[in-house]
Amino acid sequence: MTPHIAADDHHTATHRESRRKSRRRLRRRMRPDRPMPPRLAAVAALTATLALGTAATALGQPTARPGTASTTTDDPAPAVGPLGGSATRAWAAPTLPAPSGPHRVGTTSLHLVDRSRHDPWVPNQPYRELMVSIRYPARDTGGHPAAPLMLPGEAAAYDQQNNLSGVPQGKVDWAAIRTHARQDAPIDRRGGRLPVVLYSPGAGDPRTLGSSLVDDLASRGYAVVTIDHTHEGPGVEFPGGRVERSLMLDEYQRADQEHRVPDLLRKITAVRVADTRFVLDELDRLAAGHNPDADHQQLPPGLRGALDTGRTAMFGQSAGGFTAAHTMHDDPRIKAAANMDGVMGYTQDDGDPSNPSAVGIDGLDRPLLLMGMEGDDHRTVASWDATWRHSSGWHRDLSFVGAKHASFTDTEALLPQLAERLDLPSQTVARNIGTIAPDRAIAAEGVYLTAFFDRWLLGRETPLLDGPAPQWPEVRHIP
Secondary structure, eight states, X not given: OOOXXXXXXXXXXXXXXXXXXXXXXXXXXXXXXXXXXXXXXXXXXXXXXXXXXXXXXXXXXXXXXXXXXXXXXXXXXOEEOOTTSOOSSOEEOOOOOOOOSSSEEEEEEEXXXXXXXXXXXXXXXSSEEEXXXXXEEESOOTTOOEEESSOHHHHHHHHHSOOOSSOOTTXXXXXXXXXXXXXXXXXXXXXXXXXXXXXXXXXXXXGGGXXXXXXXXXXXXXXXXXEOOTTTSSEEEOGGGOEEEOOHHHHHHHXXXXXXXXXXXXXXXXXXXXXXXXXXXXHHHHHTTOOOOTTOOOOOTTOTTOEEEEEEEEXXXXXXXXXXXXXXXXXXXXXXXXXXXXXXXXXXXXXXXXXXXXXXXXXXXXXXXXXXXXXXXXXXXXXXXXXXXXXXXXXXXXXXXXXXXXXXXXXHHHHHHHHHHHTOOHHHHHHHHOSSOHHHHHHHHHHHHHHHHIIIIXXXXXXXXXXXXXXXXXXXXXX
């Protein structure tokens, strides 16, 4: 199937195609891959035209406080149809895998405002504002609705501009997909204060696109804090339904014309690291019993004082993985970092050692876990090699056989279901998430991340990180 394009004039269609190609080039530079395709092709279909996107808000549905569901029941998501028109047949919203840990999961969102700096992408705005979510083990989830994967405004932005190749725009109601986290459920503190793990998404992705792994860690006793980097992701929805859209296309076009793309990549990374360090400051306030929410929204029962920020680690996918490593380089509060398939330099080619980052130049003195799609490891990715050679801290490199770049996001679980509902060819699935079995990929990623954080935050030793495991043949240790 191909995206439906309204009968606009030729000029409008040409303009849309030009913007689509620019987004492809931007994504290529922000998540470089091997010659051409997985990630380059992965931008095509749903990054397209602004005129095609529709959202629940545009359809007159109510909005909710960011991070909350608009429904008040615990029932699964209802049957939904394509956006922007009536469905020819009803289809159920795709589902995410259930968390594997012993705890139920709660979530809440925080609106954070940093008044110590201007917004780096909007210079006339004298503050920087972020939306973050906190997933945590919940004591009781009864009466608390399941949180949506995306709020309506975020879903509309993601539908217009994302990294999926071959999935038609306007056919997926992303806001109808539910996570396994329950909104504002009381926190379970029976095990003491909670170790903290931060999550940063890939370039152009919302913070919620790692919900499967995030919820799994929360079900195992972690407080997991996910960060949206405002004006970089497709859309960030703030209280009241205001959506701040991405400005990266225009930023890239200027940088490309002026031959300073590496400088733009440096700025993007610096902004992400500054965002993360500000979030760390606000989490320290929360751990001390304060409410850091800029609107003074009521927090879930038990959340104040529940975090043990002395035990904090970080992970992320793509640019988020680089953000995790760079934040650990710059800030001693990060005790360990996991990078899922993220290049750690300011280059347009994985194999190009030019324009290295401080992470590659200095290395890291604390634990680093590299998790790559098949073919991405420290022997093939120049920035990983530099980091590997210069790091004095513990480090491991894992390659996931048959995986693609998006295998480390919720796309791994959702795309096969969408392909069935939308009659997409198997090649579309393989092009985006490879040939690794989705259930095995998601389970393996969760097991290895848990083992890593358990070892370095909780002191729980496991042989899983020390060599090949016969129960996980999909995961190769790269010496």
